[in-house]
Amino acid sequence: MHVSKKEIEVRYAETDQMGVVYHANYLVWMEIGRTALIKDLGFSYAGMEEDGIISPVIDIQVSYKKPLRYGETATISTWIEKYDGIRSTYGYEIVNEAGEVAVTGNSSHVCVKKDSFRPIHFKKHYPEWHEAYENAKKRENE
Template identity: 45%
Template sequence: MSPIIHTHQLRVRYGETDQMGVVYHTNYLNWFEVGRTELIRQAGLTYRELEERGVLLPVTDAAISYKKPARYDDMVEIRTRVKELTAVRLTFAYEVIRVSDQELLVSGETMHVFTNSELRPIRLAKTEPEVYAWLDAQHKGGE
């Protein structure tokens, strides 16, 4: 089965654009964060609650590919999925789509490592087995 894709829509705000009315390139990384935060929230868990349990997800790598620009007042949809999951690493994949024409604007990935509050790697399946199982189900398509 395919991974479950979580979606979140937002409207491009004026402050996210440059003088040409085009979304400034770094804002897409902020939108990726929105996508993964909302994906985690769908598990009934917030990033804050995860951190309170002593689990952090620092970004170790990010990749982004710009296809077409989003512009001021566009409605966009952030599509987020778990691309890879191991005992100590997690990779999210993203697509930003313009809602009006379903045009792919940006795609990308962020890679994370599971750490404790001292930023030492942990095995999520041992420290938070329910969270790991939920992420695994997202990755495998709910099998």
């Protein structure tokens, strides 16, 4: 299983009145992690969008464990939890500088044609990307 890691410095604008990261910002960080994973594997969301293909979120789950605060550095770990050639589910873990888990989650996506929102078969349209996902995804025993 390939795990991508991305550091994020918590900015003041990302915190709420309690001084902790506002919950919706974790969704943005998950996207940053997902984009980093795709880049690590040698591909690009932007290139896919140029082809008229988009990848909307169809489900997302987030569990908040420990607050992150302004000035801390968070590390986002992202991996392919499940992949079946049509649907991709990414796993996320966000930790603080001490390695304590702040957030866990996953998001599911389907690639669709931008003009019709009809799903595509990833293997047919992007065979190299499909192969990379098959090789990088989490295995049953991991």
